[in-house]
Amino acid sequence: xxxxxxxxxxxxxxxxxxxxxxxxxxxxxxxxxxxxxxxxxxxxxxxxxxxxxxxxxxxxxxxxxxxxxxxxxxxxxxxxxxxxxxxxxxxxxxxxxxxxxxxxxxxxxxxxxxxxxxxxxxxxxxxxxxxxxxxxxxxxxxxxxxxxxxxxxxxxxxxxxxxxxxxxxxxxxxxxxxxxxxxxxxxxxxxxxxxxxxxxxxxxxxxxxxxxxxxxxxxxxxxxxxxxxxxxxxxxxxxxxxxxxxxxxxxxxxxxxxxxxxxxxxxxxxxxxxxxxxxxxxxxxxxxxxxxxxxxxxxxxxxxxxxxxxxxxxxxxxxxxxxxxxxxxxxxxxxxxxxxxxxxxxxxxxxxxxxxxxxxxxxxxxxxxxxxxxxxxxxxxxxxxxxxxxxxxx
Amino acid sequence: xxxxxxxxxxxxxxxxxxxxxxxxxxxxxxxxxxxxxxxxxxxxxxxxxxxxxxxxxxxxxxxxxxxxxxxxxxxxxxxxxxxxxxxxxxxxxxxxxxxxxxxxxxxxxxxxxxxxxxxxxxxxxxxxxxxxxxxxxxxxxxxxxxxxxxxxxxxxxxxxxxxxxxxxxxxxxxxxxxxxxxxxxxxxxxxxxxxxxxxxxxxxxxxxxxxxxxxxxxxxxxxxxxxxxxxxxxxxxxxxxxxxxxxxxxxxxxxxxxxxxxxxxxxxxxxxxxxxxxxxxxxxxxxxxxxxxxxxxxxxxxxxxxxxxxxxxxxxxxxxxxxxxxxxxxxxxxxxxxxxxxxxxxxxxxxxxxxxxxxxxxxxxxxxxxxxxxxxxxxxxxxxxxxxxxxxxx
Numbered sequence: 001x002x003x004x005x006x007x008x009x010x011x012x013x014x015x016x017x018x019x020x021x022x023x024x025x026x027x028x029x030x031x032x033x034x035x036x037x038x039x040x041x042x043x044x045x046x047x048x049x050x051x052x053x054x055x056x057x058x059x060x061x062x063x064x065x066x067x068x069x070x071x072x073x074x075x076x077x078x079x080x081x082x083x084x085x086x087x088x089x090x091x092x093x094x095x096x097x098x099x100x101x102x103x104x105x106x107x108x109x110x111x112x113x114x115x116x117x118x119x120x121x122x123x124x125x126x127x128x129x130x131x132x133x134x135x136x137x138x139x140x141x142x143x144x145x146x147x148x149x150x151x152x153x154x155x156x157x158x159x160x161x162x163x164x165x166x167x168x169x170x171x172x173x174x175x176x177x178x179x180x181x182x183x184x185x186x187x188x189x190x191x192x193x194x195x196x197x198x199x200x201x202x203x204x205x206x207x208x209x210x211x212x213x214x215x216x217x218x219x220x221x222x223x224x225x226x227x228x229x230x231x232x233x234x235x236x237x238x239x240x241x242x243x244x245x246x247x248x249x250x251x252x253x254x255x256x257x258x259x260x261x262x263x264x265x266x267x268x269x270x271x272x273x274x275x276x277x278x279x280x281x282x283x284x285x286x287x288x289x290x291x292x293x294x295x296x297x298x299x300x301x302x303x304x305x306x307x308x309x310x311x312x313x314x315x316x317x318x319x320x321x322x323x324x325x326x327x328x329x330x331x332x333x334x335x336x337x338x339x340x341x342x343x344x345x346x347x348x349x350x351x352x353x354x355x356x357x358x359x360x361x362x363x364x365x366x367x368x369x370x371x372x373x374x375x376x377x378x379x380x381x382x383x384x385x386x387x388x389x390x391x392x393x394x
Numbered sequence: 395x396x397x398x399x400x401x402x403x404x405x406x407x408x409x410x411x412x413x414x415x416x417x418x419x420x421x422x423x424x425x426x427x428x429x430x431x432x433x434x435x436x437x438x439x440x441x442x443x444x445x446x447x448x449x450x451x452x453x454x455x456x457x458x459x460x461x462x463x464x465x466x467x468x469x470x471x472x473x474x475x476x477x478x479x480x481x482x483x484x485x486x487x488x489x490x491x492x493x494x495x496x497x498x499x500x501x502x503x504x505x506x507x508x509x510x511x512x513x514x515x516x517x518x519x520x521x522x523x524x525x526x527x528x529x530x531x532x533x534x535x536x537x538x539x540x541x542x543x544x545x546x547x548x549x550x551x552x553x554x555x556x557x558x559x560x561x562x563x564x565x566x567x568x569x570x571x572x573x574x575x576x577x578x579x580x581x582x583x584x585x586x587x588x589x590x591x592x593x594x595x596x597x598x599x600x601x602x603x604x605x606x607x608x609x610x611x612x613x614x615x616x617x618x619x620x621x622x623x624x625x626x627x628x629x630x631x632x633x634x635x636x637x638x639x640x641x642x643x644x645x646x647x648x649x650x651x652x653x654x655x656x657x658x659x660x661x662x663x664x665x666x667x668x669x670x671x672x673x674x675x676x677x678x679x680x681x682x683x684x685x686x687x688x689x690x691x692x693x694x695x696x697x698x699x700x701x702x703x704x705x706x707x708x709x710x711x712x713x714x715x716x717x718x719x720x721x722x723x724x725x726x727x728x729x730x731x732x733x734x735x736x737x738x739x740x741x742x743x744x745x746x747x748x749x750x751x752x753x754x755x756x757x758x759x760x761x762x763x764x765x766x767x768x769x770x771x772x773x774x775x776x777x778x779x780x781x782x783x784x785x786x787x788x
Contacts, residue, residue, distance in 0.1 A: 001624055002650040004564060004598055006507040042454035051445040060436035063639035098492070101661040109528075113400040127661045134503075134658065170398060204398055230395055245457035245666040256396040264528065267495040267521045272639040273667060 030382035033349040034373035050280035067271025074278035086225035092255045098270050100237040100249035106261045108135045119169040123356030125180045146319045148186030151193040158201045177220045178211035178324025181356045181368040198231040210237040211324035216298040248277045300371040307383035325372040334393045336367040348385040424776035427743040428767035444674035461665025468672035480619035486649045492664045494631040494643035500655045502529045513563040517750030519574040540713045542580030545587040552595045571614045572605035572718025575750045575762040592625040604631040605718035610692040642671045694765040701777035719766040728787045730761040742779040
């Protein structure tokens with residue numbers, strides 16, 4: 001049957017065949033690799049109560065295709081949240097999706113074809129990249145340092161391409177705030193710069209703000225709030241602040257683009273999970289929940305940072321994240337993907353940096369640790385184990 | 395921003411711009427248009443209990459991306475069901491999707507590009523057609539009569555195209571059993587014929603079996619059960635037999651194709667709803683539920699048929715469905731889309747036949763009534779109202 005696959009998919013499968021990227025983890029392993037919230041930070045009881053209340057109140061309504069008024073209510077809650085963060089949008093400028101990945105997929109469908117060049121951060125969130133790779137294989141890799149994406153390097157790339165008569169990217173994919181995997185945040189100067197570049201070189205910006213609400217001290221201004229020329233497609237998510245499994249994300253952009261995205265969305269809607277989320281948010285104060293998460297994750301980050309400082313030998317360095325889930329760590333001269341087996345044997349996991357780069361050259365020395373999942377005790381113990389492995393590898 | 399849309403989407407939006415196809419219905423209207431189950435046939439309590447049990451047992455597990463062992467359990471339940479119906483498949487040959495529409499969308503992604511011709515039944519399920527139209531605008535319309543798709547007409551079309559040196563379709567989309575909108579079922583002879591044609595003319599068959607389990611007397615043999623040459627992609631759904639809003643469907647086909655479909659699915663998975671469905675099916679006997687639904691819908695169909703026989707004037711005829719949700723009715727010489735306003739004024743709704751055809755010529759006389767939603771009393775009253783409107787229009 002595979003001889004009938006269309007050309008695009010055959011190419012996509014060839015570029016990056018499906019498969020496991022991480023070896024299996026032993027059960028008792030301390031998971032510093034896991035990019036999801038700790039069990040006790042998922043509001044299990046709140047969601048259970050939301051389902052019971054929803055079905056008691058609305059009976060079969062949320063279980064049909066058409067869904068319930070709760071879906072509009074969720075949308076207007078998200079609009080309120082956007083407005084509070086300096087990004088007021090009308091109900092025609094926001095589309096609720098089944099997670100940020102569905103949002104990114106619909107955007108790819110509308111804007112990307114085989115001819116399209118996409119500029120991406122290097123390293124970046126690989127699930128988004130996998131989605132893009134279903135549509136194009138042309139990427140421009142823009143490096144990230146501790147202040148986020150290096151917009152001066154991007155500018156140079158664009159200048160050079162223009163001078164050489166090469167095509168320019170149509171879209172830039174960025175996670176400007178508490179980036180995955182680096183945990184870095186673009187400075188305000190760079191934010192302004194990238195928006196200028198979008199206007200000068202005529203590209204759109206897909207701003208993935210999955211972690212933006214999880215700041216520790218200071219909130220960064222989203223690109224969308226700085227955008228005066230309608231160049232930003234903002235993608236938000238409740239996965240990191242409520243629960244990933246409900247798959248609630250959204251896109252905010254121009255009315256015309258939302259209309260086009262809706263064209264793909266309409267038969268792939270998820271009324272029940274949207275109604276559950278609306279009910280949950282109605283009965284639970286998201287502001288308070290965010291404050292709790294910020295405090296918790298900040299404390300966890302501090303624990304992880306202290307452990308690193310205490311335990312890691314010279315030759316290991318990291319960026320200090322001001323929010324989000326991750327710490328990005330450099331182990332000078334060591335191939336972290338080769339070191340992983342030893343780490344797993346020692347009972348601690350991480351994600352090798354290689355996984356987050358499309359072009360793997362410079363990536364081998366990095367690794368990603370997460371402070372979202374493991375307990376504080378486990379993080380300390382995990383770093384102790386990891387530092388032993390590192391010392392043997394350096 | 396819309397000047398940045400890719401060519402494909404611009405074409406798709408042009409072909410069939412998004413919009414409302416049905417006028418708004420008055421609140422007190424008897425909805426013979428609604429293609430979803432009656433409120434009392436949706437297992438609200440069962441689903442509520444499933445959520446409570448699931449979250450009590452598994453806590454945060456089903457609320458993460460990775461989901462729970464319940465997802466494998468759902469898969470193996472679906473495999474058992476397939477085996478009972480003469481379609482044994484391994485776990486590598488089945489992929490659970492977020493409703494049948496997501497399954498159809500992934501299949502379209504893997505097999506369809508702008509060059510692809512798709513053969514479709516005329517009339518057919520428009521939501522599927524809308525999905526296909528996102529990938530190609532080339533369709534071959536195969537007529538349906540009271541015995542389902544006219545495979546002899548399809549054969550003639552294929553012969554003619556081959557003789558004229560025209561491209562042949564790569565995929566046939568069919569709802570062979572209790573078709574939407576006609577309620578018809580392909581005879582066994584036609585089923586065998588279409589599979590022969592697929593082999594002779596080298597095309598694949600997408601079998602949409604959303605209604606197959608809702609037979610009244612006799613179960614039809616799915617095309618997949620007759621398929622010896624791996625030409626059938628089977629799409630199933632629990633929307634019609636449990637609840638549409640949970641969005642649980644699946645594809646069963648070759649291992650290689652499932653692997654390719656999985657490539658698109660993996661970042662668009664819905665662990666929570668799958669785990670809810672698995673828990674529901676664990677605690678509720680689907681066989682018994684199906685028996686209840688078959689009896690209920692058969693009784694409702696009988697009521698609707700009797701009402702039609704009693705009330706409708708000469709010039710109105712219909713196909714008698716042996717399962718499913720719908721009756722397809724011909725009102726000779728009347729444009730049912732023009733008649734709809736009068737019907738809504740009279741307090742009854744239906745879906746004009748026009749909606750289900752890509753080429754609208756022959757469609758204007760037909761309309762679809764549903765016996766899934768309205769109560770028996772309402773159906774009788776609805777037909778009374780509708781017959782008055784019909785008499786005025788004939």
